[in-house]
Amino acid sequence: xxxxxxxxxxxxxxxxxxxxxxxxxxxxxxxxxxxxxxxxxxxxxxxxxxxxxxxxxxxxxxxxxxxxxxxxxxxxxxxxxxxxxxxxxxxxxxxxxxxxxxxxxxxxxxxxxx
Amino acid sequence: xxxxxxxxxxxxxxxxxxxxxxxxxxxxxxxxxxxxxxxxxxxxxxxxxxxxxxxxxxxxxxxxxxxxxxxxxxxxxxxxxxxxxxxxxxxxxxxxxxxxxxxxxxxxxxxxxxxxxxxxxxxxxxxxxxxxxxxxxxxxxxxxxxxxxxxxxxxxxxxxxxxxxxxxxxxxxxxxxxxxxxxxxxxxxxxxxxxxxxxxxxxxxxxxxxxxxxxxxxxxxxxxxxxxxxxxxxxxxxxxxxxxxxxxxxxxxxxxxxxxxxxxxxxxxxxxxxxxxxxxxxxxxxxxxxxxxxxxxxxxxxxxxxxxxxxxxxxxxxxxxxxxxxxxxxxxxxxxxxxxxxxxxxxxxxxxxxxxxxxxxxxxxxxxxxxxxxxxxxxxxxxxxxxxxxxxxxxxxxxxxxxxxxxxxxxxxxxxxxxxxxxxxxxxxxxxxxxxxxxxxxxxxxxxxxxxxxxxxxxxxxxxxxxxxxxxxxxxxxxxxxxxxxxxxxxxxxxx
Numbered sequence: 267x268x269x270x271x272x273x274x275x276x277x278x279x280x281x282x283x284x285x286x287x288x289x290x291x292x293x294x295x296x297x298x299x300x301x302x303x304x305x306x307x308x309x310x311x312x313x314x315x316x317x318x319x320x321x322x323x324x325x326x327x328x329x330x331x332x333x334x335x336x337x338x339x340x341x342x343x344x345x346x347x348x349x350x351x352x353x354x355x356x357x358x359x360x361x362x363x364x365x366x367x368x369x370x371x372x373x374x375x376x377x378x379x380x
Numbered sequence: 381x382x383x384x385x386x387x388x389x390x391x392x393x394x395x396x397x398x399x400x401x402x403x404x405x406x407x408x409x410x411x412x413x414x415x416x417x418x419x420x421x422x423x424x425x426x427x428x429x430x431x432x433x434x435x436x437x438x439x440x441x442x443x444x445x446x447x448x449x450x451x452x453x454x455x456x457x458x459x460x461x462x463x464x465x466x467x468x469x470x471x472x473x474x475x476x477x478x479x480x481x482x483x484x485x486x487x488x489x490x491x492x493x494x495x496x497x498x499x500x501x502x503x504x505x506x507x508x509x510x511x512x513x514x515x516x517x518x519x520x521x522x523x524x525x526x527x528x529x530x531x532x533x534x535x536x537x538x539x540x541x542x543x544x545x546x547x548x549x550x551x552x553x554x555x556x557x558x559x560x561x562x563x564x565x566x567x568x569x570x571x572x573x574x575x576x577x578x579x580x581x582x583x584x585x586x587x588x589x590x591x592x593x594x595x596x597x598x599x600x601x602x603x604x605x606x607x608x609x610x611x612x613x614x615x616x617x618x619x620x621x622x623x624x625x626x627x628x629x630x631x632x633x634x635x636x637x638x639x640x641x642x643x644x645x646x647x648x649x650x651x652x653x654x655x656x657x658x659x660x661x662x663x664x665x666x667x668x669x670x671x672x673x674x675x676x677x678x679x680x681x682x683x684x685x686x687x688x689x690x691x692x693x694x695x696x697x698x699x700x701x702x703x704x705x706x707x708x709x710x711x712x713x714x715x716x717x718x719x720x721x722x723x724x725x726x727x728x729x730x731x732x733x734x735x736x737x738x739x740x741x742x743x744x745x746x747x748x749x750x751x752x753x754x755x756x757x758x759x760x761x762x763x764x765x766x767x768x769x770x771x772x773x774x775x776x777x778x779x780x781x782x783x784x785x786x787x788x789x790x791x792x793x794x795x796x797x798x799x800x801x802x803x804x805x806x807x808x809x810x811x812x813x814x815x816x817x818x819x820x821x822x823x824x825x826x827x828x829x830x831x832x833x834x835x836x837x838x839x840x841x842x843x844x845x846x847x848x849x850x851x852x853x854x855x856x857x858x859x860x861x862x863x864x865x866x867x868x869x870x871x872x873x874x875x876x
Contacts, residue, residue, distance in 0.1 A: 274472070277463065280462050280463045280465070280466045280467075280470075281466050281467075281468065282493075283468075284468055311591075312564065313564050313565055313566055313590075313591055314566055316565045316566075317565045317566040317567050320565065321567070330463065330466055331466035331492070331493030331494075331497070332493065332497060333493060333498070334496070334497035334498065335560050335561060335564055336564060338557070338561055339561040339564055342558070342561060350450060352451070352455075352463045352464070370450055370451075370495075372456070372459065376458075376459045376460075376463060377457065377458040377459055378458060
């Protein structure tokens with residue numbers, strides 16, 4: 267199963283449509299099965315990113331702000347979206363695997379804690 | 381004086397600067413309002429406001445910004461500002477650092493993504509906060525909502541879609557919701573639905589809503605052309621590729637460069653061409669006929685068919701890999717008989733437009749005529765409904781369309797008993813099913829002709845009258861459907 271995170275440096279990118287870097291993590295439901303891979307996108311495009319997410323067979327997207335139409339699209343494609351996340355991507359991934367990441371969460375790492 | 385709703389952000393920034401200014405303003409303020417914190421003051425301002433330190437980390441935000449971003453002040457404190465704002469202007473913090481370095485206020489237009497996932501156009505006024513030192517102690521960022529002055533992108537195309545595709549039924553509402561979603565991706569779309577359900581219109585609507593809207597939308601009917609001609613139409617050819625190829629032809633793929641290629645009746649595409657199409661979809665490049673140089677293309681594919689593609693795959697008539705390649709996004713258009721509330725709506729719409737176009741004085745349908753239309757199954761869907769209304773508008777001599785103005789074949793299908801000849805001849809004959817599905821129009825028409833001829837015991841003049849056609853039309857259709865042998869045809873033709 268695949269989780270995709272939109273990233274900016276060590277954090278979740280503030281906006282889905284502005285992301286130029288993504289991380290794809292494969293897991294077995296509890297832990298990662300391989301080292302997450304990072305992909306640098308050629309340019310900012312929410313459309314192309316959505317296309318990539320569908321083609322990659324991603325099951326969960328962790329991101330910052332995302333427009334309603336894209337959120338609806340992923341929901342329609344049965345892809346879970348955990349949006350509005352603020353904080354480090356490692357912490358977000360860890361929490362997601364533990365089933366503890368909710369939309370709109372400001373992680374302690376965002377405030378330099380944790 | 382506190383800022384008021386409608387104040388320009390620049391004015392608010394000036395006021396805020398005064399509030400935060402060193403002596404003597406701060407003293408005066410704190411003497412007069414000893415209990416008032418800066419946060420309370422910011423809450424009175426009807427604009428989103430963020431105050432950040434020199435590291436661009438949040439020191440304060442007001443309630444308006446809390447509501448916009450969905451992040452409460454306690455969670456926002458110490459967080460880098462753009463993670464809170466979710467703007468498109470930050471350029472990884474460079475914008476804010478430039479203001480800190482220059483000490484000059486900047487007003488920039490951009491947008492944010494709000495808590496409720498709306499992209500809101502904003503004017504960001506970024507002003508330095510002066511402390512005791514020479515350098516700014518931080519920044520104050522004021523967000524001015526421009527929604528009311530900026531026309532949101534895509535609004536125009538929404539109107540276009542609303543005008544070209546009509547429907548209020550729940551099933552069509554679902555389709556309308558999917559159009560913008562499909563427009564948002566680059567993936568191939570497969571549109572299925574019976575003939576006349578509006579597959580072309582939906583394909584065009586998806587293109588118009590997509591980022592490719594400014595580029596060409598090219599439609600090609602894969603079932604209308606023989607294989608060799610379809611190949612040259614799609615992929616083009618080079619001069620000398622075959623006899624008659626006197627100059628290069630670009631082909632539809634190249635003409636649609638950057639845009640969308642709409643392949644209608646994809647289910648009828650010959651197998652050898654399916655292989656070539658699959659290759660183009662995978663590699664985005666192809667050789668034109670007779671060409672030695674590969675052509676690279678950036679084209680989005682939307683395909684449509686009225687045929688059950690999965691069954692054709694099972695029959696070996698359609699490649700399975702191409703089916704899955706095209707079927708990334710699937711949109712099924714419901715037949716008109718499943719769009720309960722839409723029929724009446726469409727009848728009125730076509731009546732109005734046809735009457736305007738022809739200058740007819742027809743204003744409405746009579747109750748009985750309308751009831752008959754509502755009970756009809758419309759195997760040809762919207763196209764058939766439009767044709768029926770057009771027929772009525774042309775035939776009707778008064779202001780209201782009555783039963784007599786409807787095409788006669790409707791009665792045959794609805795209730796055989798009303799056919800004066802048919803009823804006494806075959807009283808035991810069961811009435812035709814009121815609603816049919818899963819057949820294309822050709823097979824329905826063929827069945828209708830056979831049914832009517834059975835009723836009239838093969839009398840073509842009576843059958844033609846019942847069907848509302850001329851004898852010649854019936855004759856032509858009999859030949860089209862292979863319902864008559866050449867020898868028999870001559871005799872029958874001479875008779876009737």
